[in-house]
Amino acid sequence: MFLNDDDAxxxxxxxxxxxLVLVIIGQAFLFINMSExxxxxxxxxxxxxxxxxxxxxxxxxLARSHSLWPLPFATSCCGIEFMATMGSHYDFGRFGSExxxxxxxxxxxxxxxxxxxxxxxxxxxxxxxxMAEPRWVMAVGAxxxxxxxxxxxxVLQGIDEIIPVDVYVPxxxxxPEAILDGFQRIQDLVKNESGRRRHxxxxxxxxxxxxxx
Ligand code: SF4
Numbered sequence: 342m343f344l345n346d347d348d349a350x351x352x353x354x355x356x357x358x359x360x361l362v363l364v365i366i367g368q369a370f371l372f373i374n375m376s377e378x379x380x381x382x383x384x385x386x387x388x389x390x391x392x393x394x395x396x397x398x399x400x401x402x403l404a405r406s407h408s409l410w411p412l413p414f415a416t417s418c419c420g421i422e423f424m425a426t427m428g429s430h431y432d433f434g435r436f437g438s439e440x441x442x443x444x445x446x447x448x449x450x451x452x453x454x455x456x457x458x459x460x461x462x463x464x465x466x467x468x469x470x471x472m473a474e475p476r477w478v479m480a481v482g483a484x485x486x487x488x489x490x491x492x493x494x495x496v497l498q499g500i501d502e503i504i505p506v507d508v509y510v511p512x513x514x515x516x517p518e519a520i521l522d523g524f525q526r527i528q529d530l531v532k533n534e535s536g537r538r539r540h541x542x543x544x545x546x547x548x549x550x551x552x553x554x
Contacts, residue, residue, distance in 0.1 A: 412448035416455030
């Protein structure tokens, strides 16, 4: 069967009409569904549907705080407690920190767990210096925080003698819950840190007090 030009044009018009009808029906369905969506009043300062306002600092802080890569610097018993914290029962990975970094260059949080002998001090400082900014430090347990029971000539009486510490976790050893709590305090600091802090004169002064440029 052959179609002449008039028949072909007629078929084409019919197809176009059919498509138009389908589009109109689709829009009608969409309108009905949209009318069922209940939109609540937007809080003050926030305008527009599906839109919210925040500051860049807060958005970056939120992303950073849930993707921290810890570097476990474990020298003794507190390190064993950290191993329990990493296990399935306590599941450290729930906080976005599943990936431990054993390279300081990819780590965000230095977790110092255990007795730090004075001989080990320069090694710990070197690890800290190799971490990129912004970096945070957790002193986990009595030994890292204050030397613990080892009040002797050979033990560093707290890692804050050589590097700045952001959070101290008490205990000898601290329970995994305490380590998790300390980590959440670090997350709070990360979330609320201003993007300008690392360039501020106060921060430079803090580093200078540790002989860090
Ligand atoms: S704080 Fe206690 S448990 Fe932790 S390293 Fe020191 S002695 Fe060991």
